[in-house]
Amino acid sequence: MKKIILHILCEGQTEERFAKKVLAPYLAGYHISTKPVLLLTSKKKNARGGMVSYTQAQGDMTRMLQQHTDNDFERHIYSTMFDYYALPFDFPGFDQAKRQPNVRQAIQALETEFQQAFPTTRLIPYIQLHEFEALLFTDIEKLSLDYPHSTRAILSLKKETDGFRDPEMINQGPSTAPSKRIIKALDGQHRYNKVMIGTNVTQAIGMPSLLSRCQHFSQWIEAITHKTQQLLSEK
Numbered sequence: 001m002k003k004i005i006l007h008i009l010c011e012g013q014t015e016e017r018f019a020k021k022v023l024a025p026y027l028a029g030y031h032i033s034t035k036p037v038l039l040l041t042s043k044k045k046n047a048r049g050g051m052v053s054y055t056q057a058q059g060d061m062t063r064m065l066q067q068h069t070d071n072d073f074e075r076h077i078y079s080t081m082f083d084y085y086a087l088p089f090d091f092p093g094f095d096q097a098k099r100q101p102n103v104r105q106a107i108q109a110l111e112t113e114f115q116q117a118f119p120t121t122r123l124i125p126y127i128q129l130h131e132f133e134a135l136l137f138t139d140i141e142k143l144s145l146d147y148p149h150s151t152r153a154i155l156s157l158k159k160e161t162d163g164f165r166d167p168e169m170i171n172q173g174p175s176t177a178p179s180k181r182i183i184k185a186l187d188g189q190h191r192y193n194k195v196m197i198g199t200n201v202t203q204a205i206g207m208p209s210l211l212s213r214c215q216h217f218s219q220w221i222e223a224i225t226h227k228t229q230q231l232l233s234e235k
Helices: 013-028 054-067 094-098 103-116 132-138 140-145 148-161 178-186 194-205 207-213 215-233
Strands: 003-010 032-038 040-042 074-083
Touching: 003 013, 003 054, 003 215, 013 032, 013 074, 013 132, 013 194, 013 207, 013 215, 032 215, 040 054, 054 074, 074 215, 094 103, 132 140, 132 178, 132 194, 132 207, 140 148, 140 194, 148 178, 194 207, 207 215
Parallel strands: 003 032, 003 074
Antiparallel strands: none
């Protein structure tokens, strides 16, 4: 059987670790090998993680497409894990996205423009709505596993956000974005270790719950598995 290799260009270490620890085991059940790659921040310093300009993503994705070719045993597909929150202004489709009537259509415009910027049908872009921490709000009480002394504050945070049926719709204001809400709940008593906690909580929540609660995330995974089945069925 052919092997499907999914290369994910990740904005930061949080997304990279999530791809390794949570996505990879799940997608392995679909005969997909997941290979996250951190965005290059400075070639001179060989620093990775964080996007300040679209040219970073453009350069990395171009190199990624050039580095991998199909053979008799492997097929390659490509994706991204970028946050909509603080996305660079020069990102393709940014102005068009701002004119959309709602945030879901804005994300669709951005992903479509990014996909069309590269000469491949194997690219399935994903821009997280609004940022990675939105996934944690699928069951934010799981945050207590790492911060047991903040259980009361975390329960209060849960009540505060229960009105969002889809955790991805928690907005991106400077004080109300998902990560800002978590930091506020911990109230300086504990340091929010974004990279470690993001994976711990999503692992505890589990992929089935993430897929059932987070619409855009679920659509992304469905697109990846659908493309995989297409490639596996090719002779």
